[in-house]
Amino acid sequence: MRIEEVDPFDDAALEAFHAHQARVVSDPYDLVWTLEETRVRARLSDPWVERRYVWARADDGAVVATAELELSLRDNTDSVWADLRIDPRRRAEAGSFVEDLKHRTRLAGRSRLEAEARWAPEESGSPDAELLRVHGFRLGIVEAQRVLDLPADDEHLARLATRAAPHHASYALRTWVGPVPEDVVDAYAALRSVMAVEAPSGEMGWEAEDFPPDRVRHEEREFAAQQRTSVTTVAVQEDGTVVGHSQIVVPGTDPVNAFQWDTLVLPAHRGHRLGLVMKVRNLRAATPALGDRSLLHTWNAAENAPMIAVNETMGFRLVACTGAFRCDL
Numbered sequence: 001m002r003i004e005e006v007d008p009f010d011d012a013a014l015e016a017f018h019a020h021q022a023r024v025v026s027d028p029y030d031l032v033w034t035l036e037e038t039r040v041r042a043r044l045s046d047p048w049v050e051r052r053y054v055w056a057r058a059d060d061g062a063v064v065a066t067a068e069l070e071l072s073l074r075d076n077t078d079s080v081w082a083d084l085r086i087d088p089r090r091r092a093e094a095g096s097f098v099e100d101l102k103h104r105t106r107l108a109g110r111s112r113l114e115a116e117a118r119w120a121p122e123e124s125g126s127p128d129a130e131l132l133r134v135h136g137f138r139l140g141i142v143e144a145q146r147v148l149d150l151p152a153d154d155e156h157l158a159r160l161a162t163r164a165a166p167h168h169a170s171y172a173l174r175t176w177v178g179p180v181p182e183d184v185v186d187a188y189a190a191l192r193s194v195m196a197v198e199a200p201s202g203e204m205g206w207e208a209e210d211f212p213p214d215r216v217r218h219e220e221r222e223f224a225a226q227q228r229t230s231v232t233t234v235a236v237q238e239d240g241t242v243v244g245h246s247q248i249v250v251p252g253t254d255p256v257n258a259f260q261w262d263t264l265v266l267p268a269h270r271g272h273r274l275g276l277v278m279k280v281r282n283l284r285a286a287t288p289a290l291g292d293r294s295l296l297h298t299w300n301a302a303e304n305a306p307m308i309a310v311n312e313t314m315g316f317r318l319v320a321c322t323g324a325f326r327c328d329l
Contacts, residue, residue, distance in 0.1 A: 001064060001093060003100045006053040008042035017053055020063040021085045026118055026126075029145060029319045031297065032085075034253040037226045044222055048074055048215055054104070056097040064090040065097045067115075071108060074210035076196075079112040079326075080105045084128075091127060098135045106329055113327045114140075114204070121318050129323055137325035141202025141301055144308065146316035148296040150258075151287070153315065157280045160313065164273040164280075168235070171243070171274060175233040175285045179220045184234065185213045187242035191234075192216065195262050200301035204324055227252030229289045233282040235265065235274045243269040246278040248286045250293070258290055260298035263307065276310045283314070 006013045014035075021032040033041070042051060052069040068083040082101055086094045105113040115137065117129035121144075129139075180188050193211035223230055228251050235244040244265035250258045260283075265274045283296070290296070298316060300307045 001056055001058055001096065003054065003056045003097060006055055008039075008051075008053055014039060014042060014053070016063065017055055017066055020055070020066050020087070024085050024087050026088075026128075027120070027320060029147060029295075029297070030118060031257060034251060036253045037228070037251060040222060040225045044225065046218065046222075048072065048210065048218070052104075054101065056094070056100075058090065058093065062090070063087065065094045067097075067101055069101070069104070071110070072209075076207050076209070078110055079114055080108060080110050082113060082115045084115045086128060086131070088127065091131060094131060095135060098131065102135070102327060102329060111329050112205075113137075113329065115325050115327075116322050117325065118320055118322045121321055123321075125323075129325070132325045132327075135327070137327040138203075140204040140324045140326045141200065141303075143299045143322045143324065144302045144318055145297065145299050145320040145322060146308075146311050146318050148260075148283075148298075148311075148314065148316045150290055150294050150296055152283055152296075154284065154287075156315065157284055161277060161280050161284075164277045167273040168277055170238055171269075171272065172236045172238075173233055173278065173281050174236055175231070175281060177229065177231050177285070177289065180216055180232065184242055185216055188232075188234065188245060189213045189216050191242065191245050191264055191266070192262070194266075195264055198264055198267065200304050202301065202303070202324070204326060223249070231282055231286040231289055233278045233285065235269070235278055237269070244274045244278055246275070246282045248282055248289075248296070250286065250289045250291075255292065256294055258286075258293050258296050260296055263310075270306075275307060276313065279310060279314065 006017050018035045018038050050071040055066045056064040058064055065086045070081040119126040189211050193209050196206040197208045231248045233246050234242050237243050246263040247261045
């Protein structure tokens, strides 16, 4: 078996890499980025994250496993994140690939390799999770994936917004499509920077991200190149302080799926139903961008009962669990 990096500018190799990712999804809700999105991200220079694409190929040329490695350059510089995709028919051969990724992590001067495994809600693990455990990984946190069937019930959303209104009377909501308005980009960037430490992260040990306004603008350029549309709502205190945000991302190259990404309310402002009202407002505002798409996906830490309650109130249903694992080297 040969293990090597893939040149992201080699069209044929990158297409084969992506084809493997798409082929080995474990269930209908196990998603990979589209080829167009992957191509943009692989080739766009990112001052905050270095990405490497590694695959293992058997002697007959078949792809056994792939991993997209993310090396944060300005925060969390002790770790490597691996989006690991293993052909279930060749799992017995994948152990050497996992060991190779650990070796690459050490060569990069990093002391922790992180990866994810997935299982059905009624189960407590999977063969991929067991493979990680056998190779020295331990579970750091479990996230629950939920989906909302689209189009959403707008009358139900309107009722939720009405019921929540008395609880957040001292806050204003502001919504936009596309780039962040210049007058709030600093505050929005500050919220993005603390997402990793304010949201539950179990035993993963993540640090706050370096997320200045320049990174917000970089992400927007990447979205434009990928044909992604973002819809964002923020909560603003009477003095103008931005205290929460929620974002939906709609891929232009995926006609079925859209994503409810971050939702965060700063700790001092919780208890006013801002999480619910921002998500409801944002979903209603995103309706034109969502078009005929049929599924909105979201992920929350399984221990995050308040946000899970919000999602279930809106109509999201549980479809899978994912475990984030870490291996200390």
